[in-house]
Amino acid sequence: MGFRGGFRPLVTLVLLCLCASRLCSLSHAKRTPRPTPTPAKKPPPSSPSQQSPPPPASYPPLPVRAVCLGGWLVTEGWILPSLFDGIPNKDLLDGTQVQFKSALRKTYLTADQGGGGAVVANRTQASDWETFKLWRMNETTFNFRTSGNQFVGIGASDGLIVATATTPTLPETFQIVRCPFDKNRVRIKAANGYFVQAIATGEVIADYGEPTRWSDFDASVFLMTKVGEQLQGEYQLCNGYGTDKATPLLRDHWSTYIVEDDFKFFASSGLTAVRIPVGWWIASDPNPPAPYVGGSLQALDNAFKWAEYVISLQRSTSWVSSLTCTLLPDHRTPGSTAPPETARRNGEQQMPTLRRRCKSSISSHPGTRRARACLPWS
Ligand SMILES: *[C@@H]1O[C@H](CO)[C@@H](O)[C@H](O)[C@H]1NC(C)=O
Numbered sequence: 001m002g003f004r005g006g007f008r009p010l011v012t013l014v015l016l017c018l019c020a021s022r023l024c025s026l027s028h029a030k031r032t033p034r035p036t037p038t039p040a041k042k043p044p045p046s047s048p049s050q051q052s053p054p055p056p057a058s059y060p061p062l063p064v065r066a067v068c069l070g071g072w073l074v075t076e077g078w079i080l081p082s083l084f085d086g087i088p089n090k091d092l093l094d095g096t097q098v099q100f101k102s103a104l105r106k107t108y109l110t111a112d113q114g115g116g117g118a119v120v121a122n123r124t125q126a127s128d129w130e131t132f133k134l135w136r137m138n139e140t141t142f143n144f145r146t147s148g149n150q151f152v153g154i155g156a157s158d159g160l161i162v163a164t165a166t167t168p169t170l171p172e173t174f175q176i177v178r179c180p181f182d183k184n185r186v187r188i189k190a191a192n193g194y195f196v197q198a199i200a201t202g203e204v205i206a207d208y209g210e211p212t213r214w215s216d217f218d219a220s221v222f223l224m225t226k227v228g229e230q231l232q233g234e235y236q237l238c239n240g241y242g243t244d245k246a247t248p249l250l251r252d253h254w255s256t257y258i259v260e261d262d263f264k265f266f267a268s269s270g271l272t273a274v275r276i277p278v279g280w281w282i283a284s285d286p287n288p289p290a291p292y293v294g295g296s297l298q299a300l301d302n303a304f305k306w307a308e309y310v311i312s313l314q315r316s317t318s319w320v321s322s323l324t325c326t327l328l329p330d331h332r333t334p335g336s337t338a339p340p341e342t343a344r345r346n347g348e349q350q351m352p353t354l355r356r357r358c359k360s361s362i363s364s365h366p367g368t369r370r371a372r373a374c375l376p377w378s
């Protein structure tokens with residue numbers, strides 16, 4: 001295991017962001033400490049073999065007593081729901097699953113077979129084919145993803161609604177217009193400027209104009225039902241506000257939610273480790289891919305600083321500082337606080353690439369503890 005290579009044995013708080021199983025393996029690893037590699041200072045040229053072996057490093061007594069700083073550098077809606085309060089249409093975050101029932105015909109919009117052909121409205125019960133995942137572009141504009149991972153859009157010319165696109169472009173863009181007095185009564189405006197309606201044959205066409213009275217007799221009015229769990233992760237937060245508005249909000253959160261005094265408290269309470277979940281996008285901080293906000297790496301650096309500071313206050317001399325990084329999507333350990341969906345759009349599996357990115361970026365940070373302490377991924 002390369003993670004201990006190069007440690008100075010006198011540092012303190014074990015900074016971890018790893019799942020419980022890793023915590024375990026780390027603890028085991030500490031039972032059989034290997035000698036700390038000698039620093040690259042000139043060894044006595046004459047007889048290196050006569051060097052006395054380095055004194056055995058001492059490590060924190062087992063068990064590791066750790067606290068998890070969840071909800072700090074990775075958003076988890078259940079920990080701090082108020083972070084989401086300022087998002088317009090915050091019940092329609094990215095990944096929300098919706099069904100649309102025609103108010104007039106009492107049938108649901110259906111991507112038959114999960115997509116690949118026309119969208120119809122001929123079923124009175126809703127199931128997978130009648131459920132669409134929202135890809136949120138802004139507070140009113142969305143793509144609809146079918147259960148077969150295709151996107152709803154308007155067909156070539158006639159305004160017929162189909163579910164045949166594998167990536168969303170302009171024809172796959174829809175506006176959800178909500179009724180002023182019932183927000184789950186909606187009209188769906190297509191890219192051609194017309195509203196979607198369900199006609200008597202069961203076909204679905206975007207050819208309905210303004211105005212509306214929002215009544216059940218208007219074929220362009222749909223009753224929208226949300227199903228499944230609402231995702232409230234970092235993606236949803238940043239996407240929901242938009243990066244510009246999410247930036248000051250998150251930076252304020254990072255600098256106030258966990259502060260230096262917390263580390264003093266941890267140390268005085270006898271804790272020996274801190275687990276800090278970080279998102280994969282921290283690897284490309286300060287310029288993470290949209291919509292994520294840069295700056296969480298600085299907060300993580302602060303945590304390292306505070307850990308050392310607290311340690312020096314305590315005059316503790318025998319601890320090890322390490323950082324390991326496990327990406328949230330890998331959290332499958334029971335009791336893990338982060339559902340895999342929180343960090344991704346629609347819960348897609350992106351691990352292989354992300355793993356590499358996180359590892360290489362973290363190990364290429366010279367001059368910080370992060371450079372010395374990266375647990376092998378596999
Ligand atoms: C609804 O329309 C689809 C596609 O045209 C068709 O395959 C299906 O049988 C219809 N279902 C009902 C209940 O009419």
Ligand SMILES: *[C@@H]1O[C@H](CO)[C@@H](O)[C@H](O)[C@H]1NC(C)=O
Nearest residue numbers: 137138139140141142173175
């Ligand atoms: C949302 O995006 C659409 C399409 O790009 C645009 O027409 C609309 O003005 C945007 N709405 C807001 C509130 O930004």
